[in-house]
Amino acid sequence: MAENRHGLRIAENTPLDTAVLERMIADPEDLYLVWPLAEFPFSHEQWRCELDPATGARSFLVYGEEECPVGHGALAPVRGDRDSVMVRFLYITPELRSRGAGRESLSLLERCAKETMGARRLVLKVRTYNERAMNCYGKFGFREYSREDTLVMMEKEIL
Template sequence: MQDYSHGLRIVENIPLDTVVLERMIADPDDLHLVWPQAEYPFNHQQWRAELDPANGTVSFLVYTEDECPVGHGALAPVCGDRDSVMVRFLYISPELRSRGAGRELLSLLEKRAKETMGVSRLILKVRTYNERAMNCYGKFGFREYSREGTLLMMEKEVL
């Protein structure tokens, strides 16, 4: 995997801490890009329901080398498809955007999905108005396989 030299690491968000997410994703526009259905102000109950480990979802916090939380990502099972995992709720702090940190996060999530879940495909949803994210995903190897209005479904084979 490519090293993007940010020194990011992911840590399972156990026990599930939504307060750190609220602090990171404080901007309403960012919250909308991460999850268009998210309520603003931040609704902890809504996020706990979506990230509930009882449903098989694994939430990860992203940290820099100096232990600052700078992002989030989650891996969720895909109903009826044991070979795939859904990448959800991706967020990178503004100061790290457009500098390879998103691809580094995706690389870390892909590695975790492959090693601990044994999947061969990652899928994700992105809105067409989130051009920065679409570009990041494309550079990481995701390809569109379905489109409905502004919603794109993208996939990447895990090697």
């Protein structure tokens, strides 16, 4: 379990428990922002397929002071690019939004990607209509490198 200076910590969600994700991301609007292609009601099969450890994907729960998860993030290798890891499905509970929890979670995920997956670069996808997430990623050092309609690809070099 990795922890940062503000008290958030991440723990790998293994064996993969999609029920905790369903409880946490219960709001259909939040689910859409986290993953626009996600089925509603929540599809455990769809999430298990996307977070399948056999593909190299790693799901992490974010914990605060309490033992209830306050967020989620996933890391996945990028095919054909040994130095890059994709950040996926970042979610922070509404109570912690706009308080630095997203950046703290990204910091923990970055450290894990670097130390355990050998990443030198993080990439992610975000939609233009998810302004809060785009701002968070920008403040964390991500820069846009590609855009198609509402889909924005962002990257960050890891030092």
